[in-house]
Ligand SMILES: Cc1cc2nc3c(=O)[nH]c(=O)nc-3n(C[C@H](O)[C@H](O)[C@H](O)COP(=O)(O)OP(=O)(O)OC[C@H]3O[C@@H](n4cnc5c(N)ncnc54)[C@H](O)[C@@H]3O)c2cc1C
């Protein structure tokens with residue numbers, strides 16, 4: 001498959017399965033061979049949650065896994081679009097634009113894969129890391145640290161434990177795993193042969209970047225931004241970086257921590 | 269597009285378009301893959317992103333915000349300047365074989381004069397210019413050039429004197445008297461009018477209890493604005509004899525047909541491409557079927573047909 005020459009395409013796809021994880025989160029399996037076979041960990045899709053013109057824009061969702069002609073996404077309800085996703089049943093049609101962006105592998109340029117990777121995820125930020133873990137293989141995963149808010153995330157936490165065997169779980173209110181943020185589960189210094197791959201709320205990512213001020217080149221962070229086109233055209237999703245504005249959709253969503261001007265990021 | 273059931277080609281403001289579907293400014297990336305003929309099926313022409321004299325960073329903070337059946341944007345004309353455009357992007361645009369228009373930022377008279385003189389150095393490589401007069405007039409009161417007939421005429425006159433090739437002028441619907449602005453621009457020699465740009469709106473962030481956008485207001489586009497845009501197309505087509513290109517909320521072939529019946533010679537499609545890459549092909553096919561079913565031999569025969577009852581057709585619509 002040519003994989004669109006690297007540029008996304010639109011596909012009419014169908015929901016193959018839906019596994020609610022409780023408290024408004026869930027896992028959707030979508031049948032779309034073109035995206036499933038081309039997607040790389042860290043890449044995402046724009047999924048249009050309805051039909052017609054309302055809601056108007058596709059929702060960016062990370063590819064959480066892909067095999068054969070099926071890819072998966074993990075969602076958590078935050079508004080209207082994600083609530084529509086939560087109501088999808090097997091066989092429902094969805095339109096998907098993808099696969100979009102520079103994932104964890106290609107964001108590293110031509111560098112060989114690191115010997116070890118530490119995965120750090122916050123809430124639904126676990127999604128692209130699951131795909132990354134599958135593609136990296138267990139032997140390269142040094143450590144997996146995940147954080148959730150706590151109460152209301154029980155089902156999601158169960159899924160995290162199932163998806164990431166041996167995960168170190170933290171919660172803000174201490175009701176799930178250890179009380180604290182993912183930072184508490186990360187080593188004080190980054191081992192020499194390791195990279196840290198992270199996805200989660202902006203505050204978590206910038207705290208991680210600040211935690212390893214000298215190792216920004218070995219920290220890969222998958223960022224979020226509001227998007228319209230998901231093809232690099234509208235310039236709606238840009239973030240400030242050391243080399244000027246860059247588009248989260250096609251220049252990212254994975255950036256090295258040293259590229260991002262963390263203090264100048266506005267919240268999503 | 270050889271498989272169309274009717275001839276959709278039409279001459280608009282100095283350009284020969286194979287179909288009347290033009291990609292609006294600010295939405296299509298300079299991605300060589302997306303500028304390939306295969307990905308531009310059904311497209312008659314493309315407008316580039318805004319090109320200003322100097323590079324512009326664009327706006328900070330939230331830039332896009334979904335609204336019912338549409339969206340607000342406050343991009344701030346981010347671009348790498350005319351020199352950057354010529355060096356990095358012109359080669360990509362030039363390769364598609366489809367005509368394109370350089371969407372020109374106009375903040376001051378000097379800016380547009382210098383910009384056009386730089387573009388002239390590229391000769392025939394630049395097929396046409398689309399002058400965006402929605403920008404604030406930095407020489408005067410900061411109000412958009414396109415708000416009053418006088419300043420719009422001034423903008424058009426300057427561009428006309430510096431650019432002999434096809435010149436489309438893109439109006440702003442914020443003008444209190446759009447037909448008067450359209451006439452003023454026509455009288456300065458514009459080859460076509462684009463009607464029009466985004467509609468000024470705003471959004472409030474209830475969580476932060478402040479406006480979503482740093483500049484408070486932002487441009488509304490998408491299907492939500494279509495009936496408004498259609499009304500302005502009707503009014504402007506009634507006021508001028510040069511071709512008019514309808515723009516605003518076109519998301520289906522029926523919308524394109526409605527604008528053409530109202531007198532537009534072509535349409536521009538912007539935000540709806542965010543929902544569907546393939547829209548230009550679908551619009552072209554829908555229009556061709558519509559013409560074929562109605563036994564109208566060519567697209568020009570549809571232009572302004574919806575006005576016949578009201579006023580006996582448009583003066584320049586060819587039969
Ligand atoms: C690259 C990327 C990958 C993502 N991956 C996932 C994922 O795997 N699982 C998941 O649950 N969520 C993910 N998100 C966040 C997800 O896109 C938003 O939660 C979702 O768009 C909210 O839509 P809504 O209609 O429910 O909310 P509303 O607030 O009603 O949405 C209104 C508009 O704001 C946009 N929006 C709101 N919140 C965000 C946000 N955080 N990021 C970007 N746009 C937003 C929506 O897309 C929509 O255009 C990702 C975001 C990005 C940018």
Ligand SMILES: Cc1cc2nc3c(=O)[nH]c(=O)nc-3n(C[C@H](O)[C@H](O)[C@H](O)COP(=O)(O)O)c2cc1C
Nearest residue numbers: 234292293294318400465489490516517537538539
């Ligand atoms: C993200 C975005 C960026 C835009 N940038 C420009 C621009 O640079 N110059 C311009 O003349 N119009 C710009 N526009 C306006 C569009 O070209 C078009 O006139 C408007 O969006 C209405 O059409 P639509 O409803 O089909 O989108 C932009 C619109 C959007 C949504």
Ligand code: FES
Nearest residue numbers: 230232234235249
């Ligand atoms: S979403 Fe349009 S450029 Fe990124």
